[in-house]
Amino acid sequence: AQSVTQLDSHVSVSEGTPVLLRCNYSSSYSPSLFWYVQHPNKGLQLLLKYTSAATLVKGINGFEAEFKKSETSFHLTKPSAHMSDAAEYFCVVSDRYGGSQGNLIFGKGTKLSVKP
């Protein structure tokens, strides 16, 4: 069965410092992986997605993620945090041939706080 584990429920960084949000996945087949962001009282927005092309994926707002099959990881990074990055971030897996019928399986989320 497919699953995704976000290793930190809360991450706090200072503005201008790097961001690292960690995600590990479990999938029987070749997964598609996504990061979504949810700002307070808003719906979710896609940051980036990996679908078996380049392992380093660039997304919006300076975020990127690297797919590492050997480590079953898909960590999200950003070189320099901005106050507007404060939000909740969800790592998501979709397994085309698995029991989820290809639909999205969400992690529990990581709340990112950015201190001035």
Next chain:
Amino acid sequence: DSGVTQTPKHLITATGQRVTLRCSPRSGDLSVYWYQQSLDQGLQFLIQYYNGEERAKGNILERFSAQQFPDLHSELNLSSLELGDSALYFCASSSSGTPFNEQFFGPGTRLTVL
């Protein structure tokens, strides 16, 4: 603004009641997805419709049902409501029937069951 609209924004009701949540997808999108977000279960996929037909089912209870109308808007019906149904319900839309493409999420409907 994603272009996906959901009504109402907030809904407060009592146990045992029935409610209907409405979603209008982005113009041209044929797929509609429903999700439930709660503190204990996190974000869970409920059901997907594509061009009026049910395409996939997730963790949707038998007390819940959905449909997609010819104009592509969708409704999620929740009946015999329980306290545990209190959650944020999101609708998302995409242009294709596969969930691998980007899904655009609405702002959600917050349901409170008292």
